[in-house]
Amino acid sequence: MSRKLLLEHINVPGINTLEVYRQKGGYRAVEKALKTLTPEEIVEEVKKSGLRGRGGAGFPTGMKWSFLAKPEGVARYLVCNADESEPGTFKDRYLMTHIPHALIEGMIVASFALGAKVSYIYVRGEMMPQIRILEKAIAEAKAAGWLGKNILGTGYDLELYVQPGGGAYICGEETALLESLEGKRGNPRIKPPFPAIAGLYGCPTVVNNVESIAAVVPIINDGGEEYAKIGIGRSTGTKLISASGNLVKPGVYEIELGLPVEEFIYSDEYCGGIANGKKLKATVAGGSSVPVLPANLTLKLANGEPRLMSYESLSEGGFATGTMLGSGGFIAFDEDQCIVRNTWNFSRFYHHESCGQCSPCREGTGWMEKVLHKIEHGHGKMEDVDLLWDIQRKIEGNTICPLGDAAAWPVASAIRHFRDEFEWHIKEPIKSQTQNYGIANYAAPIEKAPVTEEK
């Protein structure tokens, strides 16, 4: 069994209550941080831990904290990004449902380190049950003196509030989230200025993912150096992976970074293999925005070495033969799944979720959705595949926020690795309505993998 830092006590009855959470050592990090460490020392521990943002971008958390501007007399804010909306990702929901105090404890330590007196947890509106859980847990913590005025007699005051979103994927982007928290449409802001300089209400702000903030608790308890010993290379610590799709045991797993992908998919400790005895066709390893990979490139690098669950190994080979760890939303497709249909589905998602601010994204996502719908439903033309390639290239890099890239990459990677499946849909418009292309072409050894072109 690998080490568990976040989910160690997930099966303890009553771990969602303050009492049981305390019995299992909860809030030790708050005591240690507030009584024995300075804010600068906490930031230093987080830097030493090598913790990287768990929401998808993978930016070093300690570094992000150290960028926070600290002008005299200006409020500073910590905002937790719990707007978990990336298709394939459901780890934050799981953590908040079962161990809400882990997030609250992390929020207190992180707020103290950043000098925030008021902090917000922005939870996607659909997670009303989780909002109720968090509000209850915050009330418990406040009644016990972990929040409010003069915490533990240290003179530090902190108020923590939960803010519901309204149902918009774009609000997972940190500046859109801040706009939304200010009561506006979730249109991402142009950066710079970065939130560290001008964030919520124009004040210096740090926005961190739920899992990143919860990970601060073991980092403070055990020290940054201990945390950095777990994992591999620059991928330190443990990561929550949300596993979905055609797996025997989908769910949320805490892994030590560096676990071989093959072990994650097939071992009984994790996903237990592909459901119904079928074969693996493809995976999306880090949430819907990252490139889809055929089975062979999922399990092995282009040079034949095993691929690992880490930031570096998953992106090994660039977009030609690699993908990204992203948010850790691991989606597995069995041999009967249709890549064209799934790509169309994802395109519809991005079209629906585009905020409409930048024309390449607003127009391009809708265009891609339409072309993919046409191909999937048997009305495609051969030049449509090149048209799709052209559209996605014109979106990528040409938008204010990364939603444009996120919409382009699934389409680009699907064409790059599965072009023959798109062409089959076009050549066989009738057959493709009742049959699936299957897996045949992707079972080939690595050197014959259908890696077509790279721009």
Next chain:
Amino acid sequence: MLKIEEQKPVVFSSELLAKFDDVITRYPEDKSKSALLPLLHLVQAEFLWVSTSAMDKVAEYLKIQPIEVYEVATFYSMYFLKPQGKYALEVCRTGPCCLVGAEKILDHLEHKLGVKEGEVTDDGLFSFRGVECLAACGFGPVLQISPEYTFYENLTVASVDKLIEDLKNK
């Protein structure tokens, strides 16, 4: 586009206004506009949808222009801008849920309830729609029911039938 469905004036109860008062304490004094999204959720929980007249009242309460409320209510997908069934069923239709049968659940609901997506059944009890990823991909197919947003996971045609019967008999 904002389609105006109803212009009947609405009355906010004192209980609802007390909830509003509680929400705005979370923000700095001059930043009460931050309360807009939570307030619209409270309105929807009370009336099951957000009418134009309700939005005007919210604007009045927050001392902002009505357009600032309209532009928010129309941007976010959770706010219903027309009346829904007492139970508004929202089924996730994004990738991972479709890999495990979400499309079948949507087709079945249309057949079972005898209405199209977005329409309300004659008895006023049900409406349904497909929504984008609900962040429960490992337990798909899933649906949620507003205004409580209770969650139902690992759906099958049989479990959906049972759910609908249970709600009818409630």
